[in-house]
Amino acid sequence: MEYGPGARHELAALCNQFGISRPFIITDQGSLNLPFVAELQHALNAAGLACGLYGGIEPNPTDSTIVAGAQAYQAWDADGIIALGGGSGLDGAKAIALIARQKRCELWAFDFDQPVPTGFRAQDFPPVITLPTTAGTGAETESTAMVTDTRRGIKGCVWHPLARPSAVILDPELTRSLPANLTAWTGFDAIIHALEAYFVPTFNPLSDGAALQALDLLWHSIDTAVQQGQDLEARGKMLIGSCLAGVAFLKGLGLVHALSHMVGATYNTHHGLTNAIILPVVLRFNQAEISPRLKPVAQVLDLPDAEFETFYTAICAKLDSLNIPKSLAELGVEHADIDALATKSLGDPARLTNPRDSSLEQLKTLLAHAIDHARD
Known part of the structure; x- marks a missing residue:
């Protein structure tokens, strides 16, 4: 965990530490056009890390958007996720990580209320680095993610114990623009x-x-x-x-x-x-x-x-x-x-x-x- 004003500047080094050469920023719709998104994408590209971007996560992430995000991750040929934003952006990114790399199980196989799917290794899930831009959800340290099940019309929790974030960056400068x-x-x-x-x-x-x-x-x-x-x-x-x-x-x-x-x-x-x-x-x-x-x-x-x-x-x-x-x-x-x-x-x-x-x-x-x- 990295903490402090400007801690976000450690992102490229953390990507290198966890073997990420094609990072994929996942953020929420409300954060997509904020300056820090473009700043981080530019910094990663300048460090020689080809950085993709997906900003389709809704305020209450839906399972259909999670599937679309996983497809975008695969299209970029990414090898790691940068989860950036408030609780919705972080939860959306962590949910995408569950299905972005492996094809054995669909999203709701990871329902918190069901037995944990077996036979997975940590390598089956991409490394995730979280950067919260709000001080609220505390979603940055664990693999659990709240997602709306569009078929049942409920919010459910998805997770896997091997899909926990690899690193957390707590940079209070990222929260200063929050209204x-x-x-x-x-x-x-x-x-x-x-x-x-x-x-x-x-x-x-x-x-x-x-x-x-x-x-x-x-x-x-x-x-x-x-x-x-x-x-x-x-x-x-x-x-x-x-x-x-x-x-x-x-x-x-x-x-x-x-x-x-x-x-x-x-x-x-x-x-x-x-x-x-x-x-x-x-x-x-x-x-x-x-x-x-x-x-x-x-x-x-x-x-x-x-x-x-x-x-x-x-x-x-x-x-x-x-x-x-x-x-x-x-x-x-x-x-x-x-x-x-x-x-x-x-x-x-x-x-x-x-x-x-x-x-x-x-x-x-x-x-x-x-x-x-x-x-x-």
Whole structure:
């Protein structure tokens, strides 16, 4: 892992280290025309590395786009992937890596909910170097990728343990151009990763420590990053916090993500924004289960006590200060879809690690609250 302002200039050396001579940049539609994409492509070409580019990844990557990206990779005769962008760009690139080099299995054979396909070697997957341009998803360190299954109309996770990124570059300069609203949305996504991971009711002190450290960095930096986007110290803390939160949620996530995944798959909403709107509803639902574990969180957030209402009020106040909408209705989500969204959410793996179990009817109620009035 390389960290620091300007760390992206190590990219050519990392390509050489991992035997990449024909790198293929994969990025999302929102990042494709930003200056750093052309800058990195030019730098790689100048280093004698023939660099291709694919920028078709949607805000919520679909399996059809992943297949198209793999075909573009093969047409370039590439031998390595540069995953560049926000969570969608990184997830899209990692999903493409699963099918770009091998032809034994199609994409959904790597469904997280199914047994891991056997018989693969690390060489069956191209090396991937990740460069996040947002501080939110923490998608840069693991092989897991969220992809919309266009046939089933759900978001699913694909992965293989041998397809993990070979290297990560955390360069806060790449996040300085991110607009204030996207900084807030992606930043709160990272905060939710830390909170949900910490509240997963399994014993994992390493993940819990990473979650609390991430929460400390993110909570105390997000306001500056939103209001003073050129502040590299704040941007750096957000980037490190996001990465740590991504490590923490290897422990699991919770109902915020279970619900948000299906809303995003249906309405193509921004993942971080959708999470942020849903969060208060899920916190209230989980109140009894998470309250005994609030003391370390309260200390990190500098709260006067560890009571649930104090914590909940602080979360809602932060959401208000970042201009997060108070209902999914403001994103166009309709009551008519509650039954379908709840049914799909019931099968999401993140639901299984939520600290409180949930029924289909309870999921419907949570969605109704989130659509109408997610917080006071």
